[in-house]
Amino acid sequence: MKTKVPTTHRFDSRDPETIHDFLARAYRGKVSVRPAGGVRYRFRHHRVDAGSFWLEASDQSTRLDIDVEPAAALVICEVVNGRIDRTCGAYGRFGPGDIFLVTLPDLPCSLRWLPGRVTTCLLSLSVLDRVTGTASAGRASTVQFTGLTPASPALAGLWRHTTSYLNHVVLSNPYAYREPLVIANAARMLAASALAVFPNTTAGWPSATDRRAATTATLRRATAFIEEYADRDIGAADIAAAAQVSLRTLQLAFRRHLDTTPMAHLRRVRLDRAHRDLMQADPRQETVSAIASRWGFLSHSRFTARYHATYGFPPSRTLHA
Template sequence: MTSPVQTRGFDSCDPSAIHAFLAETYGTDLRIRAGDDGYRLVHRSVDAGPFALATIGQTASLDIGVGEIDGLVICRARTARVDRTCDGATHQLAPGEVFLATRPGLPFAVGWHPGEVEVCVLDLAVLAQVATAAPARRPGRIRFTDIAPATAALARQWRTTTTYVRDVVLTNPIASTQPLVIGNAARMLAASALTVFPNTAVTDPTIEDRRDATTATLRRAIAFMDEHADLDITAADIADAAAVSLRAVQLAFRRHLNTTPMAYLRRVRLDRAHHDLLLADPRRDTVSAIASRWGFASHSRFTAWYHASYGVPPRETLSA
């Protein structure tokens, strides 16, 4: 299988080349103004499709005007200071701070002082997958009401999430080829963004949601998971298959099984991985390859879940 993950590096002191590269990479109109002494830009990125992570370093103070970007752009100022202006408001960000570069669909400008910035660009469709309601009750486009995390603890959560995705998921040559793994990572980032930054996404169950959280809903959801566990299905897909809202299906699983839809799906995939381990040839197959096939990017997490469920480490099942 061809890896959906594309790694790219760029290093230049040529203003024209830098402008062209950034415009192509971020698909938008850019205006860049630097000092007379010139500058160097180093850009390292990993594009996984529904999301991309990049580390960008530069050696001069730059003023950058950015047109509309059809995605959520979340930044962490690693060593640089950043002055960010959007929708008439200006914020000064210090090294270490996490912030939204822009609200989706709005142009913005940054005054970027020398140093490094980490950027995550997240497809808005992934946010909708995580936050969507039933088809008849879908909210409007999610609107973020503040560019800063709600608390310092939530800012740390964002840093922890991106570190896991970058260092565990994207650096795993087996896991990063699997659509289940990439889809899970994208939704992990989206869920974290919706938790970290204040927004208008609806999270509380409605009266209709509580009414629909029945055992019939649960059966329809479980049947869909059993049939499609090998595909990159989302909680919104499960809710659509059960013909209820996402909140209703979440409430049904919590009410009747004391779990969540995605935790139940993980258990289904763990059972499928167990079955594959039982049938695998230890001379050709590996635990990591089988785990990745079923959406488990972290070998240590998979081993812990497997041992808790089956009483032995997965390598013992494979060897047997």
């Protein structure tokens, strides 16, 4: 999957016709907006568009009735202040702090948005398919969400933490806008969080077939693929496909033989590559943050802590040695 350089868009208007035209363009004609009583109002919108996901914040000053056509993305909303009433098969009312799926893919819905502010994440369904290993040529997504609200308050907190982390740590990192692995890993983080937070059909235990196939030969094929393609946007599903096994078989093979996960092993290989680059880099030309971002590490502080725990000294010492 080609990774897009993130772009930022801002919109601020008091004209209903201009606002409607903007939303129709922004959501490709999938939204119909009717302000209460046809009054003039103010609508402000800020979006970071990373291609495979968008992070948005919007606020407005009147009641809006909104019809949303089926979306080819997972749309997750948090009410900051105000209230949203949603009808999508069943009725739901959401106030400050509430998190919910605006609709399920391929289902229309209606919203009544009272004055206030919301944040929204739009996540490409293809990212969900890649994370779960359900993507294949000519086959529709098999990720099915069975609920529109988080499975628990703790999991709602996980979603808040994930989006806050991406907004304040990843997307504020200037290197993120140049290194495709950073944005690709951010998309995978959002997908994994959404799958953990909202009820869906992807959970399950390894079968007898999975257990028989979780051999050292499977592990060798998987680790060879990781070694060769660690600089690419790959995930567990890609590794499983290269090893010619299911995702559950792959995960079991890594647990059984290495006591780790495929993605943890990939991160360790990338850490080793970053270590090599730090040893070879000219400190007058390179920085620790640039090298960490090149290998997909989202946070400079977390990279430094992981590097120190692995090698016994900070990455800055390696760079300036």
